[in-house]
Amino acid sequence: MKILALGFLFLMLSGAPALQAQDACPPGLPLGTNCLPGRDTHGAFFLIAVPTGYNGRLVLWNHGYSLPPPAPLTAADLFPGAPVVLQLGFAVAASSYRPDAIGLGGWAAKDG
Numbered sequence: 001m002k003i004l005a006l007g008f009l010f011l012m013l014s015g016a017p018a019l020q021a022q023d024a025c026p027p028g029l030p031l032g033t034n035c036l037p038g039r040d041t042h043g044a045f046f047l048i049a050v051p052t053g054y055n056g057r058l059v060l061w062n063h064g065y066s067l068p069p070p071a072p073l074t075a076a077d078l079f080p081g082a083p084v085v086l087q088l089g090f091a092v093a094a095s096s097y098r099p100d101a102i103g104l105g106g107w108a109a110k111d112g
Contacts, residue, residue, distance in 0.1 A: 055088075
């Protein structure tokens with residue numbers, strides 16, 4: 001998952017104008033933050049937020065297990081301190097879990 005997040009972060013920072021949109025950021029993040037929301041091929045949602053003064057470091061948030069079905073991520077899904085961390089220049093990334101993993105035993109072993 002870390003490699004996936006770093007890959008999306010690279011794409012976002014490479015200058016692709018379609019990916020660098022404040023519009024893609026959920027409410028609650030600092031102005032000027034560039035966000036890349038999306039969904040992977042297994043149904044898990046992700047959100048990568050990069051501040052304008054990016055310092056080259058990424059905070060990857062693992063929220064733990066939750067029962068609700070996956071949905072697009074909000075600023076609250078990144079983690080409670082995300083706005084402060086973004087203002088300090090760190091990028092932040094998080095993801096949900098894939099839908100077919102919820103409620104099934106053995107998903108951690110299957111996913112590695």
